[in-house]
Each structure stands twice: as structure tokens, then as C-alpha cells.
Amino acid sequence: MSELFDAVDALVASRSALPPPAERKRLRQGHGLTLDEVAAALRVRRATVSGWEAGRTEPRPPERDAYARMLKQLSELYPADVPVPAEDMAIPQEPAVGAGPGPSAVESTEDTVASQAPAAAPPAVEPARARAVPAAPAAEPGSTTPHPPAPARVSAGAPRPPAEVGPASRRPAASPARTAAPAGGADPRFENGPLAVVDAVEGQVLAYCVGGLVLDVPAKSLPALVEWALREARLGQPKLSGSGQDADPLLVLTEAALERYGLPVALTGEERLAGRIPEGHKVIKQLARANWQLTKRGFGPWGRVYRPAQGSERSCVQVCIPSWDALDTRHWADAAQLTPADLAWLLGLYASRVMTPRGSTAVTGLELMTALHPPTRASRPDAAGKRYSEHNPGSLGRDPVDCAPCEAPDGHPLLAGLPRFHQRTPAEVLMEEAYDWARPLTDTECLHSHLVGIDVNMAFAAGANGLTVGLGAPEHVRQPVFDAKLPGSWLVDLSHVDLSRVQVAKDTWAQLDASLLPSPFTPGGERPTGPAWYATPTVAYAVELGYDVHPVEAYVRRDNGRYLDAWYQRLRDAYLATMADLGVHADLPPQEFLAAMDGYRHRDPQLATLVSAIKATVKGGIGKLRERPRGEGWKPGQPWRALARPTWRPDIRAAVISRTRVNMHRKIVKHAAFTGQYPVAVLSDCAVYASDGPSPLDFLPYRDGKPLPGGFKLGINPGLVKHEGTQSVLWGEGVREQFDAPGLNLARYIKDGTVTNTDNGE
Known part of the structure; x- marks a missing residue:
């Protein structure tokens, strides 16, 4: 009889109404649960839980029953008339996680003596003094910003003096919703987040952290600033892997901060070529007198300041200088021109979803591989109870290997x-x-009206x-x-x-x-x-x-x-979460997906910049696996710096590119076999087809909303395709004739139709 009662209870539960989306989110935050934790417990993706809380989708059995059970228990703990803790309401985001070990992708192993030591918590010190910034006004109706506006957060942790509310004229707060970016999470060592943008205003130095927090900086010199970042600021991120290392604090210096600490606002032409300021610069001497060291690459747009490890204590700070072109405009757009608060929000969101940047997006992409698969781990205790460093299975190890x-x-x-x-x-x-192929149009194709380009999302990530x-x-x-x-x-x-x-x-x-x-x-x-x-x-x-x-x-x-699996998954999740913030969700029907993609970059330019940076992290990380010599006085036949890295692996790069190209060709063949249509140009992850209409749906074979199995499918997930651009057939024939280049690859220019240079197909 009890089995019948259980069956009836399950039946009733399966039809019982769930709390409204906003209430689901309130209950999760009230208990301090992250989206990732709920997703792991229910064995679904993070984006799925996010969709339930946003009301975009509804759970289905068997996950629905477990989700309903969780919400029922939480509702008993946090009734609707009892508000959730203020800190949770201010920061409706999961705790950030961050970087791991390993030398920079452009440095040799000798460059990073300090970075090889095990991480340790900073000694107990007085926490940095927090300054609360007035909250930004609520976002206007229809705003697509990903998080609701929230008051500036005064970091939790050890007791601190009452926060001073600075005058609004001192420094503007972040734009709406920016103060709700992820902060440091539960780890008290990093309660102020992974990084700080340091600015100087009216003689006072302020550090803008994620979550809208602003700290007073007492440091009068760059060595003192580095010391402050390590001992007082509580900056950094927990390790990404159990055998990895915590991320170093990152300091981003504005132009005003550079002037305050005696550094040039911009590099000279000679310094730009060298990638650093001279070793005799007064600030470099200050660092040396304070027993701080620099890597062999010196002090440039991305610097690393450290002291040799003392036992298990790690003393290393990363420095980013946007006005020295640390943030490449090809990937970071105009991020260097953002206010300190907005820049902290943007880089903090990148840090929480990818990792704390360690250099260019390419460098960070490579560092992420090592952070997820550290070369060594601690051994089991021996008879005397001692542990030793041993090879970490599944990693590339500590030492480089020769290629074939x-x-x-x-x-x-x-x-x-x-x-x-x-x-x-x-x-x-x-x-x-990658592909770079084009052919002349056939007579039949010339009778079509349009050329339509489709582009594979995160193609190289999907290949990995x-x-x-x-x-x-x-x-x-x-x-x-x-x-x-x-x-x-x-x-x-x-x-x-x-x-x-x-x-x-x-x-x-x-x-x-x-x-x-x-x-x-x-x-x-x-x-x-x-x-x-x-x-x-x-x-x-x-x-x-x-x-x-x-x-x-x-x-x-x-x-x-499968060394790259975790790397792919982290970057995929970062990409999908950011695109969802921009209103482009997974599993949208084709027409809705195309509509959501239309103009998504203009909904929130900073989030669009984050998408660009994530994609560049993928491509750049793969490229760094076969980094070539860059100056350094190198001559053919001589080794160059990158060869000293275990992550210099041209075979892995070749395998990823090979699989990416094969994936594209497989879809092309399936499409041709089913429709009789062939591409007129292919460039890397973009294919161009002649069509009678301007939309991909005018030539992609969908039936009842379902695509051709094994062919091209519209969607935002890596490996699926989006609309790259449409031009007329007359445009294509015209530009080839104009430049007298029958082999001109039209895929290169299909996005906006602008031809900036000739390509004769050779």
C-alpha cells in the first residue's frame, strides 16, 4: 500500500505549481547557493538553471521533481515575508573562481621563479579600508543588462572600520548593474575579488574592485602598492584545480595612477618595440631596493612583480597597464577608455567566467590550459608522512618535449x-x-540573388x-x-x-x-x-x-x-553565459535565434566586448601552442624562448585545426548530398552559399524546425552556426572583376561587403 501512496505523492508533486521565477532566485540566493552548485546537484547545465530562474524555460521531469523538492525546503527556511541577507541581494552571482599556475605563455620557465611555488594564504593583517560608492540609479525599462542594479558592496570578512561614503563628485559609480558583478566569494583571503583598477583622484589613490567596492590605497610608491595588494587588499582568486595554485592579485593602473607612481602614461616608440620601460627607470630601481624582482620580460604592458618564494609563501602580483596597449583593441575594443568602475566590472566578469587575465587573451588562453591541468600534484604521504611533488596524470608535465x-x-x-x-x-x-578556399560561381549560381555567409560559433573550441x-x-x-x-x-x-x-x-x-x-x-x-x-x-x-x-x-x-576537455567546457560556459546575458539563449528556434542575434552587440557594448575577448582566448590559446620567435635577436636554427615551455605543442595545435577543418567539410558534404548546394567560398569557420533569399533559412534544409542531421544547424552553442552576413551576387561578381581576382575569397568580406585588400587566391 505504501508504494501506491508514494506513486500518488509523486503524481501530485509532478503537477504542483512551482514558485515564480523571481522567487526561485530569491530562495537560492537566500541559502547562499550558486547556479553552478544547483546545476551540479540536479545534473543539468548552469544555463538551464539560469533559464528556470529567468522564466525563459520550465523544468521537466525528472529534474522538475528534484528542483521542486529543493525549492520547498528552501521556502520553509526563507518564507516570503523574511528578506534574504542583504549581501546576497546586492550580489546575485556565484562566487568567482580563478587562475592557476604556470609561466606566462611568452616567458621561459626561468622567468617565473616565484610563480612555481605553492600558494599560501597571506598573513593575518588589518583588512583594507572600504569606501562605498553611491549606488547607480535603476536601469531603465527594457534594459538588457544581465544583473539588476545593486548598492556598492562593502566586502565581508574580518571586522573593518565603518565605510566612508565619498562625495559623488569624487569618482562616478559604475553604470547600472555594474555594481552587481561577482565579487570574491566565500574565501576570506580573496573577499575583495580577483583584481583592482587603481586610480588617483585629487591626490587620493582609490582601488576599484568588482561588486562596486572601492578601497582607499595608502601606498605612496609602486613597491608599497605591490605590498598592499599582497598583504592588505585581499585580492586574488581560488585555484581552478585541486592541484593548482591560487591566482595572483591583478592591479590595473590608470593613467592617473601611472603619474602618481612615477611611471610614463605612454611608451615611447623604442619602449613599445622593446615591450618594456628601460631597466634603469627610477621605478624599477625602487622595486629592486625593496627586494622585488621582475621576470626577464621586464616591466611592460603586462608585468609580474615577485619575490622568491619563502617556503610555501607565494609573493607575486600581476600588473596591467591599459594605456601601454595591454588591452588589445582587436579583442577588448575600447575597454581601456572605460571608467575605473566599469573596467573593474568587465575584467572581473572575465576573471570569474574564464580566469584572471595573465596577459593578452592568447596568453590567458594558454595559461588556462595549465591552470586546469597543473603539471604536478602532491604525492601520497610516505612512511614518514611526507608528501612530494609528482607528475599529475593527464597534464603535459613540467618539462618540455621535442616535437617530431x-x-x-x-x-x-x-x-x-x-x-x-x-x-x-x-x-x-x-x-x-584553417581553410582559405574559393571558386568561381557557376552559371546557375549567378542566377541566384544573394550570397549568404554562415559562421561556426567557437569553431576551434568545438574542434577541441x-x-x-x-x-x-x-x-x-x-x-x-x-x-x-x-x-x-x-x-x-x-x-x-x-x-x-x-x-x-x-x-x-x-x-x-x-x-x-x-x-x-x-x-x-x-x-x-x-x-x-x-x-x-x-x-x-x-x-x-x-x-x-x-x-x-x-x-x-x-x-x-582529452587534455582540452575542461578548457573547452570552461570557455564554452563563459561564452554561453555572456550570450545569454545579451539575450541570445541556447535552444532557441531558428527564427527566434536569428532575431536574437540581430544587433546583439548594441544591447550592451561591454558584454559584447567580453564575448569578443572570450572568443579571442580560444583562438589565441590554440595559436600559442606553436608560438614562433618574436624578435629576441633570434636566428634560424637557434632555440627561442617559447620552446622551453611544456605547452609549446605544435602537434596539439595541428590536431585541433585538423578536426575543425574536418568538421566544416563534413557539414558541407552532408549539405551537398542532401540539397545539391555547394559553397562558393570557405574561410576558416565561415562558408558562403548562393541563395534566392537573404537569410540562412532560405537555403538551410529545415523541416518542422529540425535541421539536416549532421549538417549545418542554427544556434549559439559551439559548433552550430549563425548568420555572418549577406551580399548580392552582383556584389560578389563585381568585386572579383574590380580587383581582377577570380579567386577572391568572398567569405573574407561577406560580413559588411567592404573589400579592404585584394586576395587573388594564391
């Missing part, structure tokens, strides 16, 4: 024996690069997802049997693969017009003519198309794993 000769870029020490000016052939060098890559050194094998599960580089002849007849599913072959398709085996799309080096995903795709492969030799990596 075919994976080495020109000028690498492995190629020192080659004759000068020798041009390596495809049978000598691995050339896995689930990819098995090598972790250790390569093993040279003669006459190997190809194994699609074994990462490596393979010398194999794929010229026999005929794209006019390909296998599109098991035992299902399709007839295609190969002259209208790019080859999946070369970046330029031309068909290979003989043996060449390929990464595993490329060779595996030839097998998938239904053809046998017989490698001549290979460099394989037996020690391998």
Missing part, C-alpha cells in the same frame, strides 16, 4: 641541417591550417571538444597500421580519395560534384598529389569517407588523453 621533425616550423633547431632557403614539401612538413591529443613525446614508427584513436602525425598518400563518391553514412554513398568542393586534406582546398603529413583527425576522415589508407611512417603518441 615534420611538426617543427621553419627555423626550428631540429631543422638546422637543412640547406638554407630549402622549401619543405608536404612530404616533409605537417601543414594543418572530446579530442584525444598527445601528452608526451612522439614515437617514430615505420609502415604503421593507422589507428584513428592514436594521436600523431602520419605520412600517407590521400590523393586517391575521390570526393565525387563519398560515404555519408554506414553503407550509404553519395554522388557529388567534386569540382565544386574543397578538398578536406589541404588548407587551400586543392586535391593532394602524393604523400603528405597529416594529423590523426584528417586521416580518420579519409577512412570515414570510405577509403583505405596506408601510412608510410608516423610519429605517434602512446601517452595521450
